[in-house]
Amino acid sequence: MSDKAERGEEPSERERLPERRAAAHREARHVLARPGMRASIRERLELLREAGPQVYDLDEPADMYGDRIVAALEDRVAALLGTEAAAFFPTGTMAQQVALRCWAARTGNPSVALHPLSHPEVHERHALSQVSGLRPVHVTTATRLPTAEEIRALAEPFGTLMLELPLRDAGFVLPAWDELTEVVAAARERDAVVHFDGARLWESTVHFDRSLDEIAGLADSVYVSFYKSLDGLSGAALAGSTTLVEDAKVWRHRYGGTLFQQFPAALSALVGLERELPRLPEYVRHARVVAGALREGFAANGLPWASVHPEEPHTHQFQVWLPYEPDVAAEAAVRQAEETSVALFAGRWQSGGPGLAMTEVTVGAAGLEWTAQDVREAVAEFTARLPEKS
Structure with missing residues (x-):
């Protein structure tokens, strides 16, 4: 009250x-x-009751600590994005912090180059620095994704380039495909890895005129959301190499993200992939x-x-x-x-x-x-x- x-x-x-x-x-x-x-809660439950059997055997046992239906969802995401593996996370904020701190450990550089309008900077209360000990470095203040020239001209070294695709707070904007490939190449010239904040990556295929796996294939890791565009209940996935995902699962546990049971969120994500994604x-x-x-x-x-x-x-x-x-x-x-x-x-x-x-x-x-x-x-x-x- x-x-x-x-x-x-x-x-x-x-x-x-x-x-x-x-x-x-x-x-x-x-x-x-x-x-x-x-x-309403009733409407959401009714959708799962009606659509759930079309995407998963509901007579199977429920998940425990990320197995069964959660593992099936992870396999589905990895196949869609063309990566070796994927890990389910309860939130995208956690998924990206884990991904970026894993890359910081691997590159030896805690600096993350990103746009000041990106989600971690605007909507996460400075979690990258306050929780994960990472150091955000702003590439450009223009209301668009950074250019290859701006990546090359950045005055200080960075271990990871994070690109939000699309950049929501700039107007859900995307670069041209050639611009994106040039930006990724520029980051690699500087010995940095590339991570895509793909909360809304699912709907970027029309603009890029490319498949999801081709888009995701540009990056070393990709985060995707299950509720922003797919209308799921909650949850996210981090996709990448098998070794990165295994490292991420260790940190997921440390961050409190390995929940006992997550079948409602996982089932709604599978429904979203089946119904909304196409x-x-x-x-x-x-x-x-x-x-x-x-x-x-x-x-x-x-x-x-x-x-x-x-x-x-x-x-x-x-x-x-x-x-x-x-x-x-x-x-x-x-x-x-x-x-x-x-x-x-x-x-x-x-x-x-x-x-x-x-x-x-x-x-x-x-x-x-x-x-x-x-x-x-x-x-x-x-x-x-x-x-x-x-």
């Missing part, structure tokens, strides 16, 4: 906004995505239709300075920027969903600077029902709820 509730005070409109947004999205008839994390390219292609219609809709309704970034999304997720304060944009989005049952912008809005608001858009299975005209009409409804710019 909040302090206000204890004092018998009503929450402010701003404080009620997240709850209203969640409720409006649940009730909306038209959304661009319905992520599993917003479903559909991700379709989502990516339709996200480009949605993004184009958003730009057209904003221009037609008096907001030509609104921005979709990237203009052609690299994955099925992208950013929308508006010249309003976040609370103003958020209120318009929630009101549209409440009043029309169309949730065009279902995520939270955050500040991108004075008078600027940014939200992330995800196009999933539900979004495939939207035509470009549907999007343009929804933009008109949304902008009608924004205050006029003076």
Whole structure:
């Protein structure tokens, strides 16, 4: 219970906004995505009951400390990524810390070259340095992945180059394939190993026009998530050589990541690999239709300075920027969903600077029902709820 509730005070409109947004999205008839994390416990369990037998024999004994269904999931991931082995982790934060500290021990250099917008730097409370004794080194401050020239020009040595593919906080952006191969080569010229933060690597195949194993094959190790794009309950995998994965499993135990039983997460990951993974390219292609219609809709309704970034999304997720304060944009989005049952912008809005608001858009299975005209009409409804710019 909040302090206000204890004092018998009503929450402010701003404080009620997240709850209203969640409720409006649940009730909306038209959304661009319905992520599993917003479903009820009953709905999540029902999906596992219905889809689980299609991906694993549920009459088999449950796992204990990473065997059976967990081992089967690890084998499946290794096969998809073309690596010798893979290890299941309860979180991606743990998986990447373990991978990077294993590489630091092997290279003798605790410095990790990475982008300042990468997940460990923005969302993990400096865990690399505070927990694992690693030293982050920033390659570039540009809102894109580093270039080969920047890798070669980095003033200090580093043992590992970590690349987040796609770079979520820069707009889910990816480099061109030739740029990526040149960056990897530049790191190797400096005797560094390469690790991919591939939390969302699954949906990068369309942009690169390459298979998953070809993309993963550029790196010495790869981390992938099971819940961000595959709609699993939780969990991640670290993939690489057999010797690296065996080292990682030792550290996984030390970090408290070898859980007694993990079959619900493992089963949901197998379901995601079976059901969502094949559909991700379709989502990516339709996200480009949605993004184009958003730009057209904003221009037609008096907001030509609104921005979709990237203009052609690299994955099925992208950013929308508006010249309003976040609370103003958020209120318009929630009101549209409440009043029309169309949730065009279902995520939270955050500040991108004075008078600027940014939200992330995800196009999933539900979004495939939207035509470009549907999007343009929804933009008109949304902008009608924004205050006029003076």
